[in-house]
Amino acid sequence: MKTIRRAALCLCLASSLLYACGGKTQEGSAKDAEQKKGSSAAAEEKAESESEKQGKAASEISFMIPDWGVPTEEMLKDFEEQSGVKVNVLTTGWDDIRNKISTAAAGKTAAADVFEVDWSWVGEFQKAGWIAPISLSQEDMDDMLSAKTFSVDGTLYAVPYSNDYRIAYYNKSMFDQAGISEPPKTWKEVISDAKLLKEKGICEYPVSNPMSADEKSTTTFLWLAYTLDGKVFNEDNTLNREAALDALSILDEINREGLSDPANRAVSEAFPRLRNGEAAFMVGPSSNVMAVNDPRKSKVVGQVIPILLPGKEAQAEVTTPFAEAVGISPYSKNPEGAKKFVEWYSSPEVQYQLYEEISNLPTRTSVLEKLLKDGKIQNPGAMLELAKRIESPFPNGVPIYYTRMSTEIFNTINQMANGKLSAEEAADQLVEKVNKIVKEG
Amino acid sequence: MKKENLTPWLLLSPCLLIMGSTVFYPAIRTFLFSMQRYRLTESYDIRFIGLDNYRSILSSPEFWTALSNSVFVLFFVLLIAFPVSMLTGLLLNRKSPLNSVLTAAAIIPWALPPLVNGILWRFIFYPGYGLANRILLGLGLISAPFPWTENRFSALLLAALVVVWRVIPFGSILVLSSLQAIPTELYEAARVDGSSRFQEYWAISFPLLLPIFPILFLQTSMAGINVFDELLALSGDRYELSTLLVYHYRTSFRFLDLGLGSAISYLILLSSGLLGYFYIKRIGKERSR
Numbered sequence: 199m200k201t202i203r204r205a206a207l208c209l210c211l212a213s214s215l216l217y218a219c220g221g222k223t224q225e226g227s228a229k230d231a232e233q234k235k236g237s238s239a240a241a242e243e244k245a246e247s248e249s250e251k252q253g254k255a256a257s258e259i260s261f262m263i264p265d266w267g268v269p270t271e272e273m274l275k276d277f278e279e280q281s282g283v284k285v286n287v288l289t290t291g292w293d294d295i296r297n298k299i300s301t302a303a304a305g306k307t308a309a310a311d312v313f314e315v316d317w318s319w320v321g322e323f324q325k326a327g328w329i330a331p332i333s334l335s336q337e338d339m340d341d342m343l344s345a346k347t348f349s350v351d352g353t354l355y356a357v358p359y360s361n362d363y364r365i366a367y368y369n370k371s372m373f374d375q376a377g378i379s380e381p382p383k384t385w386k387e388v389i390s391d392a393k394l395l396k397e398k399g400i401c402e403y404p405v406s407n408p409m410s411a412d413e414k415s416t417t418t419f420l421w422l423a424y425t426l427d428g429k430v431f432n433e434d435n436t437l438n439r440e441a442a443l444d445a446l447s448i449l450d451e452i453n454r455e456g457l458s459d460p461a462n463r464a465v466s467e468a469f470p471r472l473r474n475g476e477a478a479f480m481v482g483p484s485s486n487v488m489a490v491n492d493p494r495k496s497k498v499v500g501q502v503i504p505i506l507l508p509g510k511e512a513q514a515e516v517t518t519p520f521a522e523a524v525g526i527s528p529y530s531k532n533p534e535g536a537k538k539f540v541e542w543y544s545s546p547e548v549q550y551q552l553y554e555e556i557s558n559l560p561t562r563t564s565v566l567e568k569l570l571k572d573g574k575i576q577n578p579g580a581m582l583e584l585a586k587r588i589e590s591p592f593p594n595g596v597p598i599y600y601t602r603m604s605t606e607i608f609n610t611i612n613q614m615a616n617g618k619l620s621a622e623e624a625a626d627q628l629v630e631k632v633n634k635i636v637k638e639g
Numbered sequence: 640m641k642k643e644n645l646t647p648w649l650l651l652s653p654c655l656l657i658m659g660s661t662v663f664y665p666a667i668r669t670f671l672f673s674m675q676r677y678r679l680t681e682s683y684d685i686r687f688i689g690l691d692n693y694r695s696i697l698s699s700p701e702f703w704t705a706l707s708n709s710v711f712v713l714f715f716v717l718l719i720a721f722p723v724s725m726l727t728g729l730l731l732n733r734k735s736p737l738n739s740v741l742t743a744a745a746i747i748p749w750a751l752p753p754l755v756n757g758i759l760w761r762f763i764f765y766p767g768y769g770l771a772n773r774i775l776l777g778l779g780l781i782s783a784p785f786p787w788t789e790n791r792f793s794a795l796l797l798a799a800l801v802v803v804w805r806v807i808p809f810g811s812i813l814v815l816s817s818l819q820a821i822p823t824e825l826y827e828a829a830r831v832d833g834s835s836r837f838q839e840y841w842a843i844s845f846p847l848l849l850p851i852f853p854i855l856f857l858q859t860s861m862a863g864i865n866v867f868d869e870l871l872a873l874s875g876d877r878y879e880l881s882t883l884l885v886y887h888y889r890t891s892f893r894f895l896d897l898g899l900g901s902a903i904s905y906l907i908l909l910s911s912g913l914l915g916y917f918y919i920k921r922i923g924k925e926r927s928r
Binding site for chain 1: 877
């Protein structure tokens with residue numbers, strides 16, 4: 199009796215486990231015949247549903263994008279009507295996208311058919327085979343200068359949709375108060391103007407630049423070194439010491455002279471200071487052109503002018519892009535639909551619409567020109583001129599080890615900002631660490 | 640006899656299956672990854688490299704910095720959380736109409752997610768004019784804002800304080816519940832014998848609270864070792880402030896180096912496992928008494 203009870207208990211446990219793990223419940227014996235009869239019908243149904251799924255897949259794609267790149271419902275409906283492809287938008291935090299893509303790709307599936315590709319991810323995504331090549335006409339490539347950042351060995355892997363390049367900004371009102379009639383053209387002038395502003399009590403921390411241990415400090419280093427020396431890396435991807443030292447020396451001097459808020463060493467809030475009226479000069483993202491004149495965000499509306507970046511002996515001739523793009527997964531079940539969407543999303547009409555609807559800065563120079571002509575962007579200053587001077591600081595494309603290299607760069611800059619390293623020591627440390635990473639590959 | 644021995648195993652089999660698939664199998668797989676060169680972005684070049692990952696970590700200055708930071712935070716969390724939890728529990732045990740309100744308020748830090756804690760304290764200790772600097776400037780104790788998170792040790796101490804703030808509620812509730820389980824007759828008898836408050840505490844409360852010490856120790860140690868969100872919120876991804884978990888996160892999820900990250904996991908497992916072994920041994924001794 200005991201044995202029967204034990205056996206029954208074990209059977210119950212095993213059944214409950216199978217039930218929990220399984221799908222549909224077993225039918226009774228009376229329905230077995232029906233099941234057998236229906237099995238061929240079920241097979242037909244299954245084949246039909248598979249083709250339905252394929253049909254569905256052929257007319258649907260998924261699009262993984264941060265909230266700043268989500269098209270409006272109307273725009274998506276328009277696309278669906280034009281192309282017959284329905285877009286399922288997966289709004290995802292920028293920080294999470296890379297993890298989701300890498301995890302899905304490790305299992306040879308697509309996190310989404312089309313997804314956000316940050317400029318810093320291109321090298322590793324391409325090497326890992328997580329993005330498919332895309333072809334654009336030469337005309338489109340010429341219209342989207344930041345597309346070069348998303349090319350590896352001459353092949354394009356993502357199409358930029360949200361423009362971001364560095365522009366210098368100065369608060370003309372504060373400069374006028376200090377009696378400085380011209381904006382600075384060299385970094386020497388930036389520093390001497392900032393000292394004057396500080397001495398006269400017009401602005402306690404006239405220059406705002408990132409110095410904290412995060413990505414913004416790395417991008418600061420990259421554009422500064424590139425605009426000063428025309429290079430950051432040598433042809434073999436090793437770090438150019440002279441360019442590194444030039445950039446670090448300027449950052450160090452600004453910091454040591456108390457010209458930049460010490461809080462920038464600890465927190466990543468350098469960029470809002472200009473529009474809060476807490477700084478008089480900044481080199482920052484191109485989106486600030488709109489932000490400084492937006493009364494909802496800015497306390498200095500009409501006071502800030504975008505200008506060319508300062509250089510060593512004269513104004514810099516170039517600027518660097520840090521754009522966002524969209525790429526197609528090689529594991530997409532609907533590559534044609536994905537391609538149509540990317541073409542639509544980066545078309546001139548849609549880029550114009552994206553600016554109007556969600557303030558997304560277009561990557562096409564022609565669209566930017568149109569926006570300026572239509573008076574959609576107030577007080578653009580040197581914005582258009584700089585958009586035509588975009589150049590990537592990476593001679594061989596963004597490298598696969600970018601994340602590790604960036605971590606070394608911003609940590610070294612932060613150590614220098616906290617007084618632990620001189621500019622020379624920081625340059626030596628950076629050269630040693632970055633070149634080691636380059637060697638390891 | 641054999642049939643009787645089989646039955647418990649059969650009954651345990653669902654649990655063993657789940658434990659096996661969600662705990663043991665991943666643990667074994669992680670160990671295997673730790674012996675490989677396995678970078679997610681270079682999945683075409685996965686190869687066995689033996690103990691090279693472990694050698695690389697043990698010879699890396701970042702690892703030793705992370706370990707020393709973890710030990711530092713753990714030490715201060717234990718040093719502060721223990722006595723403050725005891726004191727808070729004793730205070731909450733006093734009869735007062737506000738007991739329930741105070742107890743509920745005491746639980747709030749424990750209920751907040753660690754990342755929210757970190758962000759909250761980041762604003763308080765903002766290097767410019769955060770709340771702490773404003774108060775100190777207002778009281779004339781400092782002449783310029785103090786850069787709390789610039790210095791390595793002040794930043795780590797700050798992180799330890801944030802963790803302490805988070806674990807005190809649990810510790811104090813544990814102490815409170817143990818105090819409330821002590822029969823009041825003991826205190827009455829002691830008062831009849833003319834004992835003071837301190838004598839009551841030392842002779843009655845403290846010895847009867849001893850059994851919860853290992854649990855309190857374990858919980859505060861776990862909180863101290865697991866400090867992650869608070870540090871990232873306070874000071875970002877700085878090498879000199881990394882603890883073992885931050886180091887592991889950076890290697891595995893930012894650099895996508897799963898081989899090296901898995902080796903770090905095992906080193907963390909070994910060090911926490913050693914600590915856990917002594918706790919369990921201690922608890923076992925207490926029970927056998």
